[in-house]
Amino acid sequence: MIHITLPDGSQREYPGPVTVAEVAASIGSGLAKAALAGKVGTGEDARVVDTSYVLDKDQSLSIVTAKDADGLEVIRHSTAHLLAYAVKELFPDAQVTIGPVIENGFYYDFSYKRPFTPEDLAAIEKRMAELAAKDEPVVRRVLPRDEAVAYFKGIGENYKAEIIASIPTNEDVSLYREGGFEDLCRGPHVPSTGKLKFFKLMKVAGAYWRGDHRNEMLQRVYGTAWATKDDLQQYLHMLEEAEKRDHRKLGRELDLFHIDEHSPGTVFWHPKGWSLWQEVEQYMRRVYRDNGYQEVKGPQILDKTLWEKTGHWDKYRDNMFVTESEKRDYALKPMNCPGHILIFKQGIKSYRDLPLRYGEFGQCHRNEPTGGLHGIMRVRGFTQDDGHVFCTEDQIQPEVLAFTTLLQKVYRDFGFTDIIYKVATRPEARIGSDEIWDKAEAALINSLEASGCEYVLSPGDGAFYGPKIEYTLKDAIGRQWQCGTIQVDFSMPERLDAEYVGEDGGRHRPVMLHRAIVGSLERFIGILIEQHAGALPTWLAPTQVAVLNITDSQADYVRDVAQKLQKALPNQGLRVVTDLRNEKITYKIREHSLQKLPYILVAGDKEKAAGAVAVRARGNKDLGVMTVEEFIELITKDIAAKA
Secondary structure, three states, X not given: OEEEEOOOOOEEEEOOOEEHHHHHHHHOHHHHHHOOEEEEOOHHHOEEEXXXXXXXXXXXXXXXXOOOHHHHHHHHHHHHHHHHHHHHHHOOOOEEOOOOEEOOEEEEEEEOOOOOXXXXXXXXXXXXXXXXXXXXXXXXXXXXXXXXXXXXXXOOOHHXXXXXXXXXXXXEEEEXXXXXXXXEOOOOOOOEHHHOOEEEEEEEEEEEHHHXXXXXXXXXXXXXXXXXXXXXXXXXXXXXXXXXXXXXXXXXXXXXXXXXXXXXXXXXXXXXXXXXXXXXXXXXXXXXXXXXXXXXXXXXXXXXXXXHHHOHHHHHHHHOOEEEEOOEEEEEOXXXXXXXXXXXXXXXXEHXXXXXXXXXXXXXXXXXXXXXXXXXXXXOEEEEEEEEEEEOHHHHHHHHHHHHHHHHHHXXXXXXXXXXXXXXXOOOOOOOXXXXXXXXXXXXXXXXXXXXXXXXXXXXXXXXXXXXXXXEEEOOOOOEXXXXXXXXXXXXXXXXXXXXXXXXXXXXXXXXXEEEXXXXXXXXXXXXXXXXXXXXXXXXXXXXXXXXXXXXXHHHHHHHHHHHHHOXXXXXXXXXXXXXXXXXXXXXXXXXXXXXXXXXXXXXXXXXXXXXXXXXXXXXXXXXXXXXXXXXXXXXXXXXXXX
């Protein structure tokens, strides 16, 4: 007898070997119809298998449906094969290469004599739908490696034959057939093509065979696939919104910054963009000041021997920019932490000094590959709101609790209220005793629970020196951005010989907490631009007010109004521009509206005579006529609210 244990702990008994599909059918016809795959085993040993997989011994099994993350993965993997099937039907001379699942979809690379056109893509997608509607079974078979090589060579699929030839000779390979198309794959796949209903092809791009520029340029067709029609439509809507919000596009339109080929991966900030940068930086500077951080500044270049001591030279050498002077090797810093330890080590520190909090707007450089660069989101030169807390083991939990509370307020001020909390725990390869790891992990978890935060565990994803919390924010269209982090580090203070004098008069190692709230300022500003679709809240807007005249007779009055506004706030005037051009007022209003300004003030003869302005708020909202003093009161409240 075969005993199958289900997720709820119940067991089912079968007289002999049984397939996943048969188990699903024995539970109920609804589950049998919904089954896409099975998941056998538990924990790290669990694996997803086809519904045709035979269970020939006592095992744990869960039935995978479209509602499961594993089910969505199977759908996307199978849709990639459906794409290749359709391409071969329409373009028999095309050769298929590889087609993996990626975030939110899949792609497949093809070798073909001419570029695929948008019309080709539409035809391929139409053919995919027709093939799916046939509901053809997807059948697996296994061949010895050499037989599989000969098979694919025989049908003219030389790329597949090359892939299989790289597999050890003693291994078998699995093939999946649907209708007239058979492909190499480890699987698993859906039981039939009829399970694939909600997909769309997105674009074509170039890709070198096996990622080597010396090889042939292939055509990579990208697609997306989802479990339901609503999920697909929501994703396509999100993409439309993301395109409108693209920080690179808005950066050009709003004249904030540009990226130049003379310095790839670094940012040229224009006056308005630098104004936005300064608002973010000065806000964070106030956060440092008000929460017990001492701002420091370390050098850009540090000797190679320091990076060797910390372990960065072995782990990050390929991503570091290096230089040489007087026969000494140096590196541009990729992070700020070693410099902060060197500052900590100057002078004797006592337990009374702890926790000691350093903060730095530290400029870092990492030699990212050109293909990975993305506007100001992924760059080679960036500035972090970097902070390090030196504390005792007993101070870890209260410091993390205070940090989480502070991070929540900062995100809220910037317009983010939905935060995901993840605790990354000890990896297999680690240093330090289990006792220390127990204490560090408990401190992180307890701090989140004390904050009332729901969190998920990410087993094994901690750094080799200690666990961490990752703070991921959700933006206005549901995308996730991991920005904040706090990490517990017992290693670096040891490696760089940092110590303090304890209450017992002895020498002790401090614990080092690495923490960042916004992370890279460049990336965070890109996120802000996309979150607000360029319509930044008044407190952040590079230009907060434009004052416009209707005719030349109001020009001097407009200048006076602008001057009043520029001096309106204590220690900081409003950011104001005037528009005195000899243009129609409707034209000027439209131009400044396209720049997404929070407020546009218009002055004609009536407003001038009354010492007033006509106020228009962003979104074409007419707020009527008010005195300059009334407007100052209005915008002051707006800025204070950070709405």
